[in-house]
Every structure is written in C-alpha cells, then in structure tokens.
Amino acid sequence: MLKHDDDIITAIASGQVESAIGVIRVSGKNSLTLLEKIFTKKPPYEHRRLYYGFIKDKQNNTLDEVIVGIFKSPQSYTGEDSFEVYSHGGLVVMNAILDRILSEGARLAEPGEFTKRAFLNGKMDLTQAEAVATVISAKSKRALMAAQNQLKGNFSKQLSKIRDRILYLMAENEVRIDHPGEDLSQMTVNDRLAILNEIKLYISRILRATEFGDHLFKGLTLLIVGKPNVGKSSLLNLIVGEEMAIVTDIPGTTRDIVKESFNIKGIPFSVLDTAGIRRTKDTIEKIGVNRSIEAINRADIILAVFDASQTLDKEDFNLINRLKFIEKPVIAVLNKTDKPTAINEHDIPIEKIIKISCITGDGLTDLENALEKIALGNFDDTQLISLNSSQKKALKKAFNICNQLSKDIKKDIDPVLISVNLLSLADYLDEVIGRITNEDMLDVMFKHFCIGK
Amino acid sequence: MRYPKNYDIIVIGGGHAGIEASLINARLGLSTLLLTISLDSIGQMSCNPAIGGLAKGHLVKEVDILGGEMARNIDQTGLQFKILNRSKGPAVWSSRAQADMTAYRLRMKYTLENQKNLDTKQEMVDEILTEENRxxxxxxNLGNEYFxxxxxxxxxxxxKGKIFIGLNTYSAGRAWEPPSERLSDSLKSLGLKIARLKTGTTPRLDARTIDFDSLMLQPGDDDPIPFSFRTKELRRPNMPCYLTYTNEKTHEIILKNLDQSPLYSGIVESMGPRYCPSIEDKVVKFFEKTQHQIFLEPEDxxxxxxxxxxxxxSMSYEVQLNFLRSIKGLEKVEIMRPGYAIEYDFVDPTQLKHTLETKKIKGLFLAGQINGTSGYEEAAAQGIVAGINAAFYLLKKEPFVLRRDDAYTGVLIDDLVTKGTKEPYRMFTSRAEYRLILREDNTHLRLAEKSFKAGLLNKDEYEMIQEQKIKIEETIKSLKKTFIFPNEQTNKKLKELGSEIIKTKTDLAKLLRRTEMNYDKLREIVPDLEELDKFIKQEIEIDIKYEGYLNLQKQQIEKFKKYENMRIPEDFDYTRVGGLSNEVRGKLMEIRPxxxxxxxxxxxxxxxxxxxxMVYLKKYDGKTDSTS
Structure with missing residues (x-):
C-alpha cells in the first residue's frame, strides 16, 4: 500500500519500559476502521468515550484485556480520527498489541510524528509544538507549568501582536511610497520610531524570557569554589539534600568532573565537579582555589565560599582576584556563621553576599532566593519561553534588523529601502511562529520528540 | 460566409491590449487578424491623455523590452515627458508623458497597417467558435465566420457597456461608440464566469474658456528621457499642464446634488476603483478635505x-457645469464633452492561467480590461503576454511566464489569476515585493535575456544591452579595487566637493557610497576615471549606493524562488491530500496553483x-500514481 499522509501511524506512547499501564496511540484517517478489526467491542464509537473489551489476534486469540479511548477528527490531538489502547504495561503484551495494529496496515510513527500531524492539521503553531517538547522534557513541576502556558498559545498571541505592529508599519510605509504627495499618513518620524521601539522592546523581552526560560526548562550549572576547609562539601550537601543527590558521569568530559542534579525552588540545578568537592572530606584537598578555567566556562553561577569565622588570608585574596575577571554571576557565601565572626566582609568586592551556617541551616533560604533571582531574573513563570535554536536565531536576526530600521527611519530615508528591511523583519517573525516553513525544518523540529508524541 | 482565408490568430479589439497582442503575433511570423468595431478607434485613449505614471512607467518599459509598441509610440507622439519622484529613491522613479491623443492613435493605426502578416478589419465579433473546448x-455581426x-x-x-450621465443612461462601449451586446453571452455559454465593473472619466473642457494665467504651470522635464530603450533621441514639444484645486463651494454643489449622481442614487451598484474615485466619491469619503488637486492636461x-x-x-450635465465653474481658472469654462461613468462585463480572471489562456477553452486568451484591470499600461502588458503565449501555444513552445521577481507585469498577472479582483485593478509600486530590483531604470537590463531567448529581441539589440551590463559590472569591480590615499590634494578636493576628508586608504566604491557623492565628482578627484554614458553612470551609482539593500532583496528573492520552484502538476488531484479542509481544497481546485x-x-x-x-508533494513527487 502506498504511504500517504493520511496513512495510519502508531507507537507505544508510554515508552518501551515496563509499567502498570501501557498506552498505545493510533492516528490516521481510517484508524477507527482498523480498530474494528482488532477489538471485540464493535462500533459505533463515540468521540471522547472509553470502551472496554479485548484485543484479538488474527486467529481470534485474546492478546489483552484493554480500555480503548476514542478521539475523533478534528477534536483529537493530531486533528485526525485516532484512538488509544490502555493495556497492561508489560513489554511483551504492549509489543504484541503494537504488532497486531501494524499487521492491519498501520506503520510505526516517526519521532514526533503525532505532533507534526497536529501542526500540519492546524491544531497548533510552531511555538506550541516547541512547548510540547518542553512539557515532555520538563525537569520540574514548575518548569512543566510554565511550558503548559506556552502550549496554551499565550506566546503565539504575543508574537501575533508584534506581527500586527510590523504590518502596521509596513502599511504606513506603503502609503508613503505610492501616494507621496497626498499626505494620507499623518505619522511623524517619531511616531514611527515609537512603534519600532515597541517592537524592539517586545523582541528583546522575548529573547530575555527565552534566556531565562532556558534556565527553568533546561537548568543551570553551579560551580562551588573556595580554599580547603571553608565548607564547600557541607554547602553542597545542604543545598542538594544528600538523599536526593544523583551522581552521573557526563560523557565527553574528564572523568572526575561529575555533576549532581537537583531542584531549588523548582528550578533544575546541577553542580560541577562534585566528586572533587566530596573527595576533600577524606583526603588532602588539592583542587581548592585552582579550579580549571574550563569549569568556570561551563558554569552559569559561581558560589565562592569563605570561612566567616576566620579573617581572609592570601589564598582567599587569590580567589577574589581571580573572580574579578569573570563575567558570570558570583555569590559570595560566608559559611560558619554559627561561630563568632572574624571576617571583614568589606574586603570582599562581590555584590551579592550571603551569610550561612551549614550546620544550623541558617541563611539557606537567602541563598535559594538569590539563586532563583539570578536564574529567572524578574520574570514571572508565565512569561518564560522555550524556543529551539533556529527560532532563537531568527529572533536575534529580527532584533538586528530593528536596529538597522531605527537608523533608517531616523534618517527618514527612502521608504522603499525601509520596506526591504520590514519585509525581512516580518519574515523572521514568521519563521518563529512557523507561518512560513519548509519540510526540512519541520523534520528537524519534530525529531527531538519521543516516539509517541 | 465562411471567410476564405484561415488565420493562426484572431485578436478581438484594437485598444492598447489588442494592439500589442496582434503586433507581437505578426512580428513572430504568424498570420494574424485584428477585428475591431471601429478602425478609427485603434489606439484610442478613452480616458486621460497620458502614458506611464507611478508603477505604470515600469509596465510600459517592460512591454518595450518584450517587443511591444507602446513605448516607441509615445516617444514619437508625447507632448511632455517627466520622471516622477525624481527626488525620491530609484525604485519609485516613474516615467510619465502627456500624449497627443490623435497623433498617438494615428501612429498606432499606421503601425498596424504597415505590419507584415497582419490584417485589420472593421467587424464586431458576436460569438466565439469552439470544438471540444478548443x-x-x-x-x-455580419455573419462572417473567421477560422x-x-x-x-x-x-x-x-x-454590454452602459454609460451614466446623471440620471440618463444609454448603451455604449465608450463615449458614443456602440457596445458589444452579444460576445459576453457567448463567453458565458462557454462556461466562463462574468461579472460587472464600473469606471469613469472626466469632462473635457474648451481651452479658450480657461484662465490659464491664474493657474500654476506644470511643465515637463527639460532633459526628457525616452520610454523605449530603442529611442536614441526625443524630438518632442514640452507643452505644459496646469494645476488648480476644487474648493468648499465646489464640494457644496456636489453634496447638494448627490441625488443627481447614479452612484449615490443607487442606479450603479458595481464596484468602481477605490484609488481613482470620482469627485463625488472623494467629496463624500474625504469630507474633512477642503480641496482636491485638478490637473488640466492638453489632449492634442x-x-x-x-x-x-x-x-x-457621472453627475448630470448641469451639475458638472456648475461645479466646474466654481473652480479657480474655470469660472467661464465651456464643457466640450461631459464626464461619465461606464459599467461593463468582465471575466473573473481567476479562470485564467499565468499565460492568460482560459483554463476552460484551449487557445482562448484574454487581456486588458476584460480581466478586471484599469489603465492603458496594464492592458498593454497583458496584451503582449497573451499575444506571446498565443503564439507559443501555436508554435508548441514553452509558455512565457513572468514571475513576481521578474517584472511588474509578472506581479500584475499573478495577482489577477491568483486573487481575482473586486474593483478595477491598477498597478501600484506596493503590489510588487521586490521593487528595489524591479526598477524602471533597469527594465531592459533585467529582461533582455529572457526576451532574447524567447525570440522577442533581435541580436543587435540584445548585444547592445549586454555591453551596457558588462560595462556597469566591470566599472563597479574596478571602483572597488581602486584606492585613494589621504593626501593634501585629495582632501582639499573632497572639501571643495562638500564631502568629508578621508583619513585612511579608501576605495572609490566606498567614497561613491557617500550621499553627496556621484560618479562625476569622483572623476574630479581621480581624473583618470573614464567618462561614461549618463545611463551607465546612474546604474553604477544605484548599484553601489544601495548595495546592502539590494543584497538583502536578492536574499528575499532566493527565498521566494524556493517556493515558486516547488511545482504542482497541472492535473494534481487534491482529493488525495488528507488533512485539507473542504474550503481550502475547493479554493485550490478552483485556482489550480x-x-x-x-x-x-x-x-x-x-x-x-x-x-x-508541501509534505505531500515532496514525498510523492513523481510517484503519485503508484498503486503498489
């Protein structure tokens, strides 16, 4: 049979893992006819109803006792007729059902193909599709909630608003091209600049919201530095909570740089070189201040730890001097506040200073708040955005074009030249929304989904 | 009778579209017959006595490079020539000429009469004869059948033309000429969708009763530039136009008498052009404006x-006379012919291919106002494209299609066949996306190759244009490689020329990019530079000064071409594509992009x-019939 885009696709949506319940998703124009052939409950099937019955093989042997959910076009995820089989979650049984579906002419879905169909059937735009990927890969509940917001289309609405402003500028510009003498437009250079600035502000806000969104959706990396015995390891244990710590090797890096992942206020964090920090407990610390440059480059935030019960020594000052040249956010953590204070914090030229006791836990909330503030800036969770790299690139280009346009409008140059840049500006925005798109881009875009979506 | 001579092509109508269609066919060596209601009206200017104007100048020059006659004809019969928008950027420069209507018409008539392979006859066509949709x-009307x-x-x-003057109506194709009452019925019976449009014209006034001394003089350019790339020198008069304005009194007269207007009394219901509204429309819609411009133009x-x-x-004669006499300079004016509105049948142009052939009837091409456009230039541009394609259809050659990135003509036709129109369609600069590249000044440079390959341009003309192109490219290259150094003499000269001094080694292209610089000034600094033709200098300056924008536009064109090059087969079966809504599928099946x-x-x-x-075409490209 010929492969059509209205052919039937299927996949185990709950993944190739054992679980209590397995979900097998099937979508395509004639999927409900297929269901009829394999399911003991016969039609009529109603939209959004669950049916109880048995999946049978060709010899009419029972493969499993299941519930089947019906989703009819256009009110299904893909926009096509589709159904989901809720089976027992064993690998053997799920694959047996999958094979049975395949034997009736369905084919295995490619990664992201369900979502791709949803996009192609106009159920969502690209920013929403991107949000689906983010929802799936969300590392914390907080990240999940934020991604859901984008999935609802809030961000698309924002982009449409910007697009409308661009169209307005374009229309005004066209009037000046075709009807120069007729003073049809009353807009001054300043009026036009004001609209452009509004567009620019929007775009730069989105870019920043994406940057901070990446922090929430993809996480940040911490680097803890300080001379021996200031309490780096205790600090690590305090913020991670020892029982939560998961130690993993990161491929492609030196074996002893190891990362631990955990959430602080729902934001995923990881700490670089934790093995190095932990090792100091039982052996002589060698690593101390001499952190590799590479580690600094890879970190998003640096925690510089000092012992508050002692005055700063040469080693501390060495560290302070090195940190001066680093452009990443640094927090100075003054540990051991449970002991009498000897340190003079005016000697530490770091803006953000947090006093903490790893023994009593005092100051932990302050540190967590400081980390949250750096991670998410002043953004509200609902404003955070997740975009893929080509969308980000398009937005950055759009921003640069805005700068060029500002210059050109200020000089009040030929409206035809202005229109060339306005056209590109609109094009780039359309790329972010997915209004103009091509198959290659779609393929890349939908490949990073898991199979069942 | 059945006419004894068979023709390759018959053109119906001797207006601006019909002229180009019949001439190009005859010039391509096909036996051609032009049938018109009146041989005296060949090349008649039904409305304003002018050729060109904003975005229309582009069309005239495009017709010219494709072997058309309009540009050559106006170059021989113009009364004044002007480049509009000279103070603005080159993309909106537009040539416009006042025409001696009579001379224009007669020269066209003689051109047709002296054209080999072309017969012209005065007869009205009532019916289109087809066999199996061919x-x-x-x-x-005389019962003759021409094959x-x-x-x-x-x-x-x-x-089915119908004229309105006040509450009087009568049937006419133009002013007092008889209309064609049967042809559109014949088209309808062939399955074509027909609708009505409306347009209008202005009163013609007696110059002896106008006080020109009180009005503003509007002369043409002192150094006029011809429309045709073939015209070496213009030897024409420079007759002035005059500018006056309507006033509140004029508007009051019009508003008081709206019941005398067929537009406002509900007699005419079809859509007129929004961009070229009647004075009564302007007064009603732009109520806050206290005056409107009036240009008084010589006709002959x-x-x-x-x-x-x-x-x-289309107000009544009496109202026309009254409001005219309220206008400065026209206090004692006499009307020679009144203004009127005309309503007529047109064919929904979405029924056409890009070649202007109807999708329904093989070998039937439509061009000009019948397709819902307005303007002589729009008509001529369609006429030449329809003519070329009719010829290529007979010669079994590839269709000749201009795209949106090729020419304004391409934009015009693509708009018509893709979107249709609800009002008379006029060309505008804003309809063209790639107007920085599709300029009027470079028309012959950008279309020469396409035209030559199609056999519309002779070898000498083509080589002459190629030489210009090479000269421009090579000079730009050499300017980029020629450097000057910041010495006293150079900087003194720069100051004299009103430009900033240079501090480092600078190439001449960079210097030329400065707003106040031009090629001639460059020659004052570097006397070794070659003296060049005025046109070549202009093109070099444009290419260098706008380089960044031109490159961006070229990128936009590349992006555009990518989608244009994803072809959809003519017989593509949209019912096979899942996921399309019925509405969208219906649209696609109707337009057949x-x-x-x-x-x-x-x-x-x-x-x-x-x-x-896109996904469907890419996956099933070439194997849509597979049954495996």
Missing amino acids: IVGVKT SKAVVITTGTFM EKSTEIYADGLHT TSIGQAMRISGVTPAAVSIL
Missing part, C-alpha cells in the same frame, strides 16, 4: 480640448494547508 474561430487556432479577446469596456497639440484630471464624474508559492498567495489557504501540500 478554439476554432469567431463569428461576426483560427487561437483567439485573444481584448474588449476593454465594450461588453492642435485641438483646444483639455482633460480635467481628478474630476471623474502552479507552485507552492502561488498556493501561499491564495486568500483563505492557511499556512498549515500549505505545509500539508
């Missing part, structure tokens, strides 16, 4: 008739639908 000929393999219809406003070097541009009207790019431009076809089509 053209076989036409039948006239041909292709027919180009260019009837302008003549099909020897006649006293004056065209009042800006005063399209030739490419994904065109599909994107159909109103109501969503981006998602385009994505589906």
